[in-house]
Amino acid sequence: MDAADAAAAVLDVRAGVEGLIGNTPMVRIRSLSEATGCEVYGKLEMANPGGSAKDRVALAVIEQAERDGRLVPHAGDAVFEGTSGSTGISLAMLCRAKGYRAHICLPDDTSAEKIGLLERLGAVVEKVPPASIVDRRQYVNAARAGAAAVCAAGGRAVFADQFENEANWRTHYDHTGPEIYRQAGGRVDAFVAASGTGGTISGVARYLKQVLPDVRVVLADPQGSGLFNKIKYDVMFDVREREGTRRRHQVDTIVEGVGLNRLTRNFDVGRRLVDDAERVSDAAALLMARFLVEQDGLFVGSSTAVNCVAALRVARALGPGHVVVTVLCDSGARHLSKFWAAVGPVGGTAERPEVGLDEILAK
Incomplete structure (x- = not known):
């Protein structure tokens, strides 16, 4: 060559x-x-690389938060998300790569394979009982509350909010x-x-x-x-x-x-x-x-x-x-x-x- x-x-x-x-x-x-x-x-x-389409969403959410100044790499910042597994895996992978902590809330009946992957990627995994979205203990609501608690204590944390965050559909439109x-x-x-x-x-x-x-x-x-x-x-x-x-x-x-x-x-x-x-x-x-x-x-x-x-x-x-x-x-x-x-x-x-x-x- x-x-x-x-x-x-x-x-x-x-x-x-x-x-x-x-x-x-x-x-x-x-x-x-x-x-x-x-x-x-x-x-x-x-x-x-994270094994699913959710890699696109996770990257779009994190990059938007970085542009907005809500996340700073290697500064102890955290990303919280409520997910049935795949988005959490994508976020955990990218948090490791970009210098953040991942905190994932998921239903306690999620498959063992997904939970195992999250743990091996170093995410904090919080398993909650299945519940309606109107229940404050529901996994999405638990993630939202966790991010809010970190911010209230003076830290920096982002709730990814994959269901409502428009960075989600936009990355599929763009790419x-x-x-x-x-x-x-x-x-x-x-x-x-x-x-x-x-x-x-x-x-x-x-x-x-x-x-x-x-x-x-x-x-x-x-x-x-x-x-x-x-x-x-x-x-x-x-x-x-x-x-x-x-x-x-x-x-x-x-x-x-x-x-x-x-x-x-x-x-x-x-x-x-x-x-x-x-x-x-x-x-x-x-x-x-x-x-x-x-x-x-x-x-x-x-x-x-x-x-x-x-x-x-x-x-x-x-x-x-x-x-x-x-x-x-x-x-x-x-x-x-x-x-x-x-x-x-x-x-x-x-x-x-x-x-x-x-x-x-x-x-």
């Missing part, structure tokens, strides 16, 4: 872990594409949406995504609708979430989602990280750009997770399984020749003790045959 080649190689080196965030690859999901006659693409957000448009060659007929905070679907929808006015944006929503009804009927709840019937803190589902029974600022800024919604049962998500391993070798988490069920339905409805893009949020490695324990063994034997798409669509 001569000096010019060496100089060019050096220029391709990223600056720190934050330099690795974004510009994730997009993969053609072969099984779904061949079954539908569409090009079904997955934006591989699990390729971010994720343009990446999808470029990687798909400027052709996207439908974008399909679930909503946790709402930042991904809102930010990408706002960008894609600007450059591709005819693109269809479809919400993928797990069972028990009220967002499906909000999009379909402009009503947030139905009797199946009333308080007191849910197994978990947010919605009645085994799926982590997506689905909600309240409107967040990040979802609301893009809500009117969402054309339709698909409700995905736990049973369908579990089968899709198995199917993607069996047919594609893709080992995905629960929210990705929800996205892919909805993407399959949208592709079938559109018919052959269309381009459907969805989000591969994180790896199944974060969901071994809960979601994948319910999936069970992968098929391919006489005793446990492989999953078929018709079986998934029937759920």
Whole structure:
């Protein structure tokens, strides 16, 4: 290698872990594409260094706080957040890299893998019982109160507030949406995504609708979430989602990280750009997770399984020749003790045959 080649190689080196965030690859999901006659693409957000799309949000929130003077690196400042896991992991990673302390409040039924990752990254982990958002002990409210207490005592702390902080949807408008448009060659007929905070679907929808006015944006929503009804009927709840019937803190589902029974600022800024919604049962998500391993070798988490069920339905409805893009949020490695324990063994034997798409669509 001569000096010019060496100089060019050096220029391709990223600056720190934050330099690795974004510009994730997009993969053609072969099984779904061949079954539908569409090009079904997955934006591989699990390729971010923290393992999920939440790296983008965490970086945007921290950088905004730095610009505002609310965080100063290596000065003992803290970042508090209430999260079901992935955003906390992204924040913990970036806090280590940029010289902050991470304090993460999460439901005590969060998967052991996510809690373990947070602890290994040096975050303070505060586990709280599942509760409604109106309860001051709820995990988001606990994080807000923790940051306020530090500031009241004369310290400096920021509540990341991923559900309401507009840095969330803006980073997907500025980066994720343009990446999808470029990687798909400027052709996207439908974008399909679930909503946790709402930042991904809102930010990408706002960008894609600007450059591709005819693109269809479809919400993928797990069972028990009220967002499906909000999009379909402009009503947030139905009797199946009333308080007191849910197994978990947010919605009645085994799926982590997506689905909600309240409107967040990040979802609301893009809500009117969402054309339709698909409700995905736990049973369908579990089968899709198995199917993607069996047919594609893709080992995905629960929210990705929800996205892919909805993407399959949208592709079938559109018919052959269309381009459907969805989000591969994180790896199944974060969901071994809960979601994948319910999936069970992968098929391919006489005793446990492989999953078929018709079986998934029937759920």
